[in-house]
Each structure stands twice: as C-alpha cells, then as structure tokens.
Amino acid sequence: MEATGIVVEYNPLHNGHVYHAQQAKKATGAQLVVAVMSGNFLQRGEPAFVDKWARTKMALAAGIDIVFELPYSFATGHAPVFAEGAIRLLEAAGCSTYCFGSEDGDLNMFKQSLELIDHSKDTYEHEVKLAVQDGLSYPMALNKAYMTLNETGNGAADLSKPNNILGFHYMQAAKFIGSTMKPVTIQRLGADYHKETLELGEIASATGIRNSYFSSSSLDQTNDFVPTMTRELLVKWQQDGLRFGQWEVFYPYLRLIILRDGPEHLTHIADITEGIENLIYRAAKKHSTFQPFMQAVKSKRYTWTRIQRMLTHILTGFTYNKRSMMQTPSYLRLLGMTVNGRAYLNEKKKSLRLPLVSKAASLLDPALAMDIHASDIYALGTGLPTSQDYSLAPIIENHFSSNSFK
Amino acid sequence: MEATGIVVEYNPLHNGHVYHAQQAKKATGAQLVVAVMSGNFLQRGEPAFVDKWARTKMALAAGIDIVFELPYSFATGHAPVFAEGAIRLLEAAGCSTYCFGSEDGDLNMFKQSLELIDHSKDTYEHEVKLAVQDGLSYPMALNKAYMTLNETGNGAADLSKPNNILGFHYMQAAKFIGSTMKPVTIQRLGADYHKETLELGEIASATGIRNSYFSSSSLDQTNDFVPTMTRELLVKWQQDGLRFGQWEVFYPYLRLIILRDGPEHLTHIADITEGIENLIYRAAKKHSTFQPFMQAVKSKRYTWTRIQRMLTHILTGFTYNKRSMMQTPSYLRLLGMTVNGRAYLNEKKKSLRLPLVSKAASLLDPALAMDIHASDIYALGTGLPTSQDYSLAPIIENHFSSNSFK
Numbered sequence: 073m074e075a076t077g078i079v080v081e082y083n084p085l086h087n088g089h090v091y092h093a094q095q096a097k098k099a100t101g102a103q104l105v106v107a108v109m110s111g112n113f114l115q116r117g118e119p120a121f122v123d124k125w126a127r128t129k130m131a132l133a134a135g136i137d138i139v140f141e142l143p144y145s146f147a148t149g150h151a152p153v154f155a156e157g158a159i160r161l162l163e164a165a166g167c168s169t170y171c172f173g174s175e176d177g178d179l180n181m182f183k184q185s186l187e188l189i190d191h192s193k194d195t196y197e198h199e200v201k202l203a204v205q206d207g208l209s210y211p212m213a214l215n216k217a218y219m220t221l222n223e224t225g226n227g228a229a230d231l232s233k234p235n236n237i238l239g240f241h242y243m244q245a246a247k248f249i250g251s252t253m254k255p256v257t258i259q260r261l262g263a264d265y266h267k268e269t270l271e272l273g274e275i276a277s278a279t280g281i282r283n284s285y286f287s288s289s290s291l292d293q294t295n296d297f298v299p300t301m302t303r304e305l306l307v308k309w310q311q312d313g314l315r316f317g318q319w320e321v322f323y324p325y326l327r328l329i330i331l332r333d334g335p336e337h338l339t340h341i342a343d344i345t346e347g348i349e350n351l352i353y354r355a356a357k358k359h360s361t362f363q364p365f366m367q368a369v370k371s372k373r374y375t376w377t378r379i380q381r382m383l384t385h386i387l388t389g390f391t392y393n394k395r396s397m398m399q400t401p402s403y404l405r406l407l408g409m410t411v412n413g414r415a416y417l418n419e420k421k422k423s424l425r426l427p428l429v430s431k432a433a434s435l436l437d438p439a440l441a442m443d444i445h446a447s448d449i450y451a452l453g454t455g456l457p458t459s460q461d462y463s464l465a466p467i468i469e470n471h472f473s474s475n476s477f478k
Numbered sequence: 479m480e481a482t483g484i485v486v487e488y489n490p491l492h493n494g495h496v497y498h499a500q501q502a503k504k505a506t507g508a509q510l511v512v513a514v515m516s517g518n519f520l521q522r523g524e525p526a527f528v529d530k531w532a533r534t535k536m537a538l539a540a541g542i543d544i545v546f547e548l549p550y551s552f553a554t555g556h557a558p559v560f561a562e563g564a565i566r567l568l569e570a571a572g573c574s575t576y577c578f579g580s581e582d583g584d585l586n587m588f589k590q591s592l593e594l595i596d597h598s599k600d601t602y603e604h605e606v607k608l609a610v611q612d613g614l615s616y617p618m619a620l621n622k623a624y625m626t627l628n629e630t631g632n633g634a635a636d637l638s639k640p641n642n643i644l645g646f647h648y649m650q651a652a653k654f655i656g657s658t659m660k661p662v663t664i665q666r667l668g669a670d671y672h673k674e675t676l677e678l679g680e681i682a683s684a685t686g687i688r689n690s691y692f693s694s695s696s697l698d699q700t701n702d703f704v705p706t707m708t709r710e711l712l713v714k715w716q717q718d719g720l721r722f723g724q725w726e727v728f729y730p731y732l733r734l735i736i737l738r739d740g741p742e743h744l745t746h747i748a749d750i751t752e753g754i755e756n757l758i759y760r761a762a763k764k765h766s767t768f769q770p771f772m773q774a775v776k777s778k779r780y781t782w783t784r785i786q787r788m789l790t791h792i793l794t795g796f797t798y799n800k801r802s803m804m805q806t807p808s809y810l811r812l813l814g815m816t817v818n819g820r821a822y823l824n825e826k827k828k829s830l831r832l833p834l835v836s837k838a839a840s841l842l843d844p845a846l847a848m849d850i851h852a853s854d855i856y857a858l859g860t861g862l863p864t865s866q867d868y869s870l871a872p873i874i875e876n877h878f879s880s881n882s883f884k
Binding site: 324325327328329331332333334357358387388389445448449452458459 | 730731733734735737738739740763764793794795851854855858864865
C-alpha cells in the first residue's frame with residue numbers, strides 16, 4: 073500500500089480541506105492519505121478552535137486515513153521547525169510522497185527557489201542578516217533576501233505567500249534529512265489562507281469560519297463551508313458548554329501567569345529574546361483584554377505570529393530548557409485511523425522508523441509529556457476534562473475513505 | 479497623644495468590630511485607635527472579600543484613626559508569625575497599649591498561660607513534638623501540649639478558641655521583642671468568630687456575612703449587621719461589576735498555575751512540605767471546582783487553613799526564597815487616617831521606629847514589592863485595575879472618630 077503525506081491543522085476542517093485530501097490522492101496515485109496534524113496549539117501560536125480529538129474525527133470523516141500528532145515543540149515552531157518536524161514524521165511513517173498546496177501548483181518553481189538559495193547561500197544569509205539588523209522581522213528578512221537573489225524573476229516561487237513558504241520549507245527539510253519521499257504540489261483552491269470573512273461559494277478559509285463564529289456567537293453562517301461531520305462536532309462542542317479556543321479565552325490565565333512570574337522568569341521561556349519580557353510584562357499589567365495587549369507588544373521587529381508563539385510558551389510553561397530536550401520527533405503519536413489506515417499500519421509496523429504510540433501511557437518521553445501537558449492547559453481554558461490523552465484511545469473510523477463534500 | 483493598637487482584618491467590617499474599636503478606646507483611655515490590617519490576602523489563606531482600600535474606608539468610618547497594612551508575609555503567616563508582625567508594627571507606630579478581644583476579657587488568664595509555658599518550656603516543646611509525630615496538625619498539637627501542662631485547670635486561658643490563640647501569641651510576641659506596650663483585653667461580644675450563619679441581633683460574624691452573600695448573591699440579608707459605610711461600599715463593589723473575593727473565584731487561576739508549573743516547581747513555594755505538592759497537583763488535575771479540590775487535599779495532618787495558606791502562596795508565587803528576604807517588618811505602610819490620625823503621625827514622626835510609607839513608589843523593599851504584587855494578583859481575580867498601590871494615595875477621612883453604629 074502506498075501512502076501520501078500531508079501536513080494539516082484543520083482549524084476547523086472545511087470543504088477546501090476535503091478537496092485538498094482528494095486531490096492529494098489523485099495527484100500522487102496513493103491508496104491512502106496520512107496527515108500530520110498539530111495538537112491543541114497551532115503554528116500561528118494560538119489555541120485550536122476545537123481540540124485535537126474533534127479535529128481528528130473531522131479528518132477521518134473527510135477521507136484522511138491516519139492522523140498523527142505533530143508534537144508541541146514543532147507544531148508551535150516557526151516555519152522551518154514546523155516543516156522539519158512534519159516531514160520527519162511523514163518520512164518515519166513510510167509515505168512514498170508528500171503533497172502540499174501552493175499558489176501555482178508548479179513544483180518546478182519550488183525547485184528553482186531551492187537551487188537559487190543553495191547556489192548563493194552566502195549572499196542569501198548575508199542579506200537575511202542585513203535585513204534583520206535593519207529591523208525587519210525574520211520572515212520578512214528571508215523574503216527580502218530571497219527577492220534580492222530572485223530579481224531576474226526566473227520562475228522561482230513567490231515566497232511572500234504563506235502556503236508557498238511552508239511548501240518551500242517542506243522541500244528544504246526533505247532535502248536536509250535526505251528523505252526518500254517525492255514532493256507533489258497541487259494548486260490551492262478558494263479563499264486566501266488568511267481571508268478573514270466568509271463569502272459566497274463553498275470554499276472558505278478556516279480563519280473566516282472562526283471569525284464568523286466569534287463575531288456572531290453562532291455557527292449558522294458557517295454551515296455552507298464545512299462538511300457534515302465538522303458541523304456536527306462544532307454544534308456538539310457548543311452544546312457541551314465548551315468554549316471555542318481563541319486567545320481571548322486564554323488571556324486572563326496568560327495575564328495572571330505573566331504578572332505572577334514577572335519579567336525575569338519570562339526570560340527562560342522559549343522564543344523570549346532581547347528584553348521583550350519587559351514589554352510583555354508592562355502590557356499585561358495594563359491591559360485586561362487580548363487585542364489591546366497585543367497592540368502594545370507588537371512592533372516592526374516582531375510579527376504578530378511570533379509574539380503569539382511566545383505567549384503560547386508562556387501559557388504552557390515551555391522553556392528553552394524543555395525545548396532542548398526535544399530537538400527531533402521521537403515517536404509517531406496515533407490520534408486516529410480508518411480501517412484502511414489500520415491495514416496500512418499493520419503492513420508497515422516493522423518498517424516504521426519511530427515507535428508508534430497508541431496509548432500515551434506507553435511511552436516516557438519529554439516531548440510526549442509536553443503534548444499531554446499542553447492538552448491539560450488547553451482543557452482548562454476550553455472547559456474540557458483534563459488527562460484526555462490518557463483516557464481517550466485513538467479514534468477508529470469504520471469506513472473506507474468516504475469523502476463526500478457534505 | 480496616646481494611641482492603642484489593634485490587629486484587624488475587617489472581612490468585612492461589621493457592628494461587632496465597631497463595638498470592639500469603641501471598647502478598645504474606653505478600656506485603654508487612649509485618644510486614638512491604630513489598626514494593623516491585613517492586605518488583600520488574609521490569615522486564613524484566603525483572598526479578602528473586598529480590597530484593602532475599601533476595608534480601610536470602612537475602618538476609618540468606624541472610628542479607627544490610622545490603618546497600617548500588615549505586609550503579605552505576616553498577614554498570610556500562621557498565628558505566631560501573624561502576631562509578631564502585627565505587634566512589631568504597633569510597637570514601631572508608638573502605641574502605648576495594644577488591645578485584643580478574648581473569650582473572657584481577663585488578662586490574668588493569658589499571663590498564667592504564658593508563665594505556664596515559660597516555666598515548663600522543655601516539657602511543652604516535647605509534648606508538641608510527640609503530638610505532631612502522632613499526626614496532629616500544628617495548632618492541634620500546640621493545644622494538646624498546653625492542655626497537658628494545664629491539666630490542673632488553674633485559671634489559664636482556653637487556647638482552643640481562635641481569639642484566645644491570637645491573644646496569646648500577641649502577648650508572647652510582645653514579650654519576645656521586649657515591647658513597651660501594655661496589653662489590654664476586652665471580652666468578645668456576639669457571634670462566634672467562625673459562626674457561618676446570620677441570626678437575629680446586630681452582631682454577626684464576618685464569616686456569616688460573607689456566606690450570606692455567597693449563598694444568595696445578594697447583600698440584602700447582611701444590612702442589619704454592618705455599619706452604613708460597609709453597606710455602601712459593598713453595594714458599590716457589586717455595582718462596579720467586581721467579584722467578591724473567595725477561593726471559588728480564584729480557583730481556575732490557581733488550578734492553571736498548579737498544572738502549568740507541576741509538582742517540582744511547587745516545592746519552592748512557602749509552606750509546601752513533605753510531598754504535599756503531589757497531592758495538590760493530583761487534586762488540581764482532577765477537580766474543576768474548589769471545594770472538592772480541598773476535600774481531596776485535606777487530611778488530619780493539615781488544617782484547612784494551613785492548606786489555604788499554601789494555595790495563597792502558589793497563587794502569588796511566594797517562595798521560601800522570597801520569604802527569607804522579609805523576616806521582620808521594615809516599614810509602616812499607611813493605608814488611611816483621620817485628621818486625628820494625621821495629627822498623631824505629625825507629632826510622632828520623628829520617633830516612629832520604622833519608615834512611614836505613604837507612597838508605594840517611595841520605598842524599594844522586597845516586602846513592599848510583595849504587597850504590591852499580591853494586590854495585582856488579587857486585582858485579576860476580582861476585576862479591579864492593577865497597580866492601585868501606585869495610583870491610590872492613603873485615604874484621609876475628615877471626621878473626629880465618629881463611630882456611630884449605623
């Protein structure tokens with residue numbers, strides 16, 4: 073059996089994601105889709121809209137055969153770290169290909185970009201350094217340096233687009249680890265990644281779906297954009313009296329931690345650098361709600377996302393020291409599978425390159441302990457029970473990759 | 479001008495407290511009453527019902543002339559520490575007497591108790607040790623040892639009563655520091671210290687008043703038991719949309735801190751001993767509300783109050799290390815005064831034995847920093863603005879010790 077790997081967050085899963093999963097199979101000719109999915113905290117440094125178990129159910133109903141959790145350390149890392157963690161897991165899971173969405177669906181453009189940077193490594197790194205010294209944020213600096221190399225416009229990818237950036241880093245990581253997986257890219261469909269509103273048509277962005285809920289406290293507007301399973305699980309979340317994850321919900325806790333621990337303690341937290349702990353402390357002292365707090369912390373030097381990642385680490389107590397204990401993925405944490413997925417894992421179990429973890433209690437590992445810990449912190453904000461990593465088994469979906477749109 | 483000192487919490491101030499203040503003046507012949515009052519966290523290890531500023535206003539309206547804040551480290555300490563901190567402040571403030579309520583209003587009984595323990599120090603300490611080894615809580619062990627010495631019943635004080643315990647420790651502390659203040663005791667009036675319900679008559683316990691509010695979410699039942707100023711300030715607190723302080727309000731924050739920091743970090747927190755950090759961690763993981771959490775932590779060995787003090791220190795991040803920096807009071811923090819009180823301070827200002835602090839920003843001191851810090855933590859739970867220690871000046875009450883009951 074051949075599997076293709078994809079990297080997802082499903083925050084929440086919508087029709088565009090279903091399309092992507094279908095296309096991944098079609099474009100690669102694989103029998104299965106294996107997804108590496110962020111847990112309860114995401115790459116933009118945010119708590120997930122709903123937890124990883126609900127999002128796993130959505131994924132299985134949408135045609136994904138196996139869902140592995142991307143450990144906290146990578147799920148909340150910046151693009152290169154996120155990409156490398158995900159690619160290492162897909163490689164360990166024995167995927168023959170990995171498939172990502174891009175603006176143009178043209179793999180050659182990414183190959184060009186990689187070559188371009190590879191051939192002018194020194195110039196590139198020098199330009200990045202200059203731009204950072206100039207006060208640009210790291211992603212902006214990368215893009216500026218890249219633009220300098222790419223001034224001829226010779227058909228390389230546009231790395232100012234979020235999907236392209238991730239795609240580029242997947243390919244860079246695959247090359248770096250000597251992956252045997254073949255890359256495949258498919259053209260994105262529908263709304264922009266960060267599109268903040270919902271518009272007519274059946275493809276929306278996850279951001280748009282979340283914003284629609286948060287601005288109206290109702291899921292009614294989102295119905296047309298998500299599969300039945302997503303709709304049902306979101307309604308159930310609401311009926312169970314749970315809070316949908318967003319910073320506004322977690323900010324009172326974050327604020328208390330910041331004020332309690334004080335700026336000196338914050339310097340031990342991963343990603344906190346250059347005295348930003350003082351700015352964070354003063355802003356938390358002053359502002360009782362999240363948006364004004366962020367406005368007070370934000371600057372040209374720090375992207376919104378980078379600050380949110382710091383805040384996530386403050387909330388979960390993720391220190392530089394902890395991060396140093398989990399530099400590379402050390403297990404494949406199974407969140408769910410279809411019967412197809414189970415057959416695949418049975419076939420591959422001897423050749424998987426990392427231990428397969430179905431029960432959280434079965435492995436003592438600092439990164440797994442961190443995933444469990446992060447889920448408990450997430451549970452306190454949303455109202456979920458704690459210790460679900462121990463009490464819940466992987467979800468088994470009893471269908472053969474049915475993937476109808478609704 | 480002669481002042482008498484009293485030690486108070488006013489949580490909240492009720493008619494019994496007004497009576498006590500009047501009697502203190504009468505019994506001592508003093509022109510003024512100086513109160514040392516706990517800040518926003520109290521001796522039983524609880525957040526105050528309303529903040530120290532509101533409680534200072536209540537005190538001034540009820541006939542107290544000067545209110546000093548008992549620093550956090552002493553306010554949340556067990557009886558001997560609480561008493562010593564308070565007595566040292568009253569001594570530093572130049573009071574000629576200090577006055578406390580007791581069951582019988584008979585000072586000789588306390589003198590007997592002190593002598594009894596003094597003369598049989600070794601036996602007493604041996605008995606305390608045995609009782610603790612036997613599994614008794616510390617206050618229970620003290621009382622048992624004392625009962626052994628006092629088996630003849632020779633007219634010493636009954637140290638199983640909360641007011642008597644504190645009185646005993648005031649006198650012990652005064653002796654220990656070589657205080658020149660004369661002790662005076664007056665008989666308590668009205669409801670038991672811990673009486674949990676309100677009954678007819680105009681003297682209730684502060685506990686009864688708080689419980690009446692918490693069980694009905696209404697202040698109506700409490701009107702007959704408190705002076706006008708208390709009533710008005712409690713109503714204002716409610717109208718301002720603030721939450722009345724109690725553990726139930728702070729528990730979600732406490733729980734997040736416990737889960738985030740984990741048992742190892744908790745061992746640095748003041749008063750955490752003998753592995754109770756594991757019990758606290760497990761209980762927090764399991765219980766989403768305060769009472770079941772406490773039931774899970776409580777044992778014969780640990781009194782409810784002792785556990786609550788640990789929790790207060792966890793909430794505020796008060797470590798053994800911090801406590802070691804504030805072993806003895808180092809300033810007189812003025813929260814409020816009447817014009818009478820101001821005249822007294824003007825008269826005494828050269829002879830005060832500790833620096834008088836009217837503005838928090840005027841003194842860099844770890845204990846003062848802790849008071850300010852604790853107030854910020856308190857503010858987050860109740861909904862108050864942060865940094866009020868800097869923004870508010872001492873309250874000045876423009877009357878001459880009017881102390882009418884209503």
